[in-house]
Amino acid sequence: MxxxxxxxxxxxxxxxxxxxxxxxxxxxxxxxxxxxxxxxxxxxxxxxxxxxxxxxxxxxxxxxxxxxxxxxxxxxxxxxxxxxxxxxxxxxxxxxxxxxxxxxxxxxxxxxxxxxxxxxxxxxxxxxxxPLAALTALLGLRDAGRVRPGQRVLVNGASGGVGTFAVQLAKAFGAEVTAVCGTRNVELVRSLGADEVVDYTAEDFTRNGRRHDLVLDIAGSRPGSAYRRVLTRTGTCAVVGGPGGRWLQPVGHVLSALAVSAFVPQRTVLVDVVRSTENKRNLLTLTELVEDGRLTxxxxxxxxxxxxxxxxxxxxxxxxxxxxxxxx
Known part of the structure; x- marks a missing residue:
């Protein structure tokens, strides 16, 4: 072959x-x-x-x-x-x-x-x-993030593979979704169901005063300490990854975000789909959402x-x- x-x-x-x-x-x-x-x-x-x-x-x-x-x-x-x-x-x-x-x-x-x-x-x-992208979004929202209907969810990096699934899944779980992406993807992300779209080239989403119950950090574009400003007091930051680097990144970004959580009431958790042992069950969950028209x-x-x-x-x-x- x-x-x-x-x-x-x-x-x-x-x-x-x-x-x-x-x-x-x-x-x-x-x-x-x-x-x-x-x-x-x-x-x-x-x-x-x-x-x-x-x-x-x-x-x-x-x-x-x-x-x-x-x-x-x-x-x-x-x-x-x-x-x-x-x-x-x-x-x-x-x-x-x-x-x-x-x-x-x-x-x-x-x-x-x-x-x-x-x-x-x-x-x-x-x-x-x-599979990998949607499973990552599913684990980040449902398992690590413990998302519930009516919660406010922010997806940082909403236009990539994981992000486009995350926006749709958060809506399917009944959340109010704020999506962060670049200018050229604003309309795409809005079409996926985001309630609000923030263009990161025009606005710093960590300084606009809005608070969220869950942040799904895919882009890794801000230090872990910055997410404290956008989380509720008992909110969760679920870290998927961050910008690549030759020596340390994105491992360094993930570790620094986890380190901050040891000293604050907000939770910071790592999303690790590669080590998941429930892939088949989770794929079946995704299939149900796809066939129902809630995930594309x-x-x-x-x-x-x-x-x-x-x-x-x-x-x-x-x-x-x-x-x-x-x-x-």
């Missing part, structure tokens, strides 16, 4: 299109014929091996060379074969999921617990845009499989409004 293989850290040019053996599913795995995948910051952080501190944190990065041969954390496709202990799927089923790696290939082995039936009203490309993936650009390096490069530049998907 064809796959983009990562043999050394670096720019998107290090992703090498080559022929490798088709994987064989283990007892608890499903072999998926990948029809579409998507690109996100998780992929290019692994590709570059950055921040360097992450190589020392036991998260799967090798110290000098990558441990992940094939990147691609999302996929949608058709079941080709199943391991002997798999009971939920059979060949021909249309599925989507978050294997964390392996999506940049024609076939991928995925654990049964990381897959769910593809939403009936989505194409493969649309379904591949959902926003796709910025589509690329053919052969142009995965270009897709990764575009996403890494940080200008995507919604998701970047690849047809395999």
């Amino acid at each position: 064809k796959a983009f293989v990562l043999r050394s850290y670096g720019s998107p040019d290090v992703l090498e299109l080559t022929e490798i053996d088709t994987p064989v599913p283990a007892d608890d795995e499903v072999l998926v014929r990948v029809r579409a995948t998507s690109v996100q910051p998780y992929d290019w952080h692994l590709m570059r091996g950055e921040p360097y501190i992450a190589r020392l944190m036991g998260n799967g990065l090798g110290l000098r060379t990558p441990k992940f041969g094939v990147l691609g954390a999302d996929l949608a496709g058709q079941v080709e074969a199943v391991g002997r202990n798999v009971t939920a799927f059979r060949p021909g089923d249309e599925v989507f999921g978050m294997p964390k790696r392996g999506g940049f290939a024609e076939y991928a082995c995925v654990r049964e617990g990381e897959l769910a039936p593809k939403p009936k009203n989505l194409s493969f490309e649309q379904a591949a845009a959902v 993936p926003v796709i910025d650009r589509r690329y053919p499989f052969e142009e995965i390096p270009a897709a990764v490069g575009y996403q890494e530049r940080g200008h995507a409004s919604g998701k970047v998907v690849v047809t395999v």
Whole structure:
């Protein structure tokens, strides 16, 4: 099969299109014929091996060379074969999921617990845009943020992959949503249901006097101390990430935000979808919302499989409004 293989850290040019053996599913795995995948910051952080501190944190990065041969954390496709202990799927089923790696290939082995039936009203490309980004938004709002109907939620970084899902999910949970984004994305974010949109190029949302019960910090554009000004006394800041850096960021931003919370009544919590053990259950929750029309993936650009390096490069530049998907 064809796959983009990562043999050394670096720019998107290090992703090498080559022929490798088709994987064989283990007892608890499903072999998926990948029809579409998507690109996100998780992929290019692994590709570059950055921040360097992450190589020392036991998260799967090798110290000098990558441990992940094939990147691609999302996929949608058709079941080709199943391991002997798999009971939920059979060949021909249309599925989507978050294997964390392996999506940049024609076939991928995925654990049964990381897959769910593809939403009936989505194409493969649309379904591949959902898993990691929407799961992150779901965990940030529902689990880490403990959002409740009637609460005021602020989404900082509302126009990216996670943000576009977060705005819709917060509305689906009955919250009043303030979305922060740049000028060119104001109308897009408003169309997703945001009650108020703040253009960060024209207004500092941390100094406008408004208070929120929950801040979902995706962009990481303000220090942790600044969020105290926009939270209620018992509010929560759920941190997804922050701006990238070679040595420490976004780890430094996350750690500093968590450190501030030790001395104030507001909560600061980290959203970590990669370590979640409830992916299948949460994918089924997302499927219900998608099929009910309350959640729709926003796709910025589509690329053919052969142009995965270009897709990764575009996403890494940080200008995507919604998701970047690849047809395999």
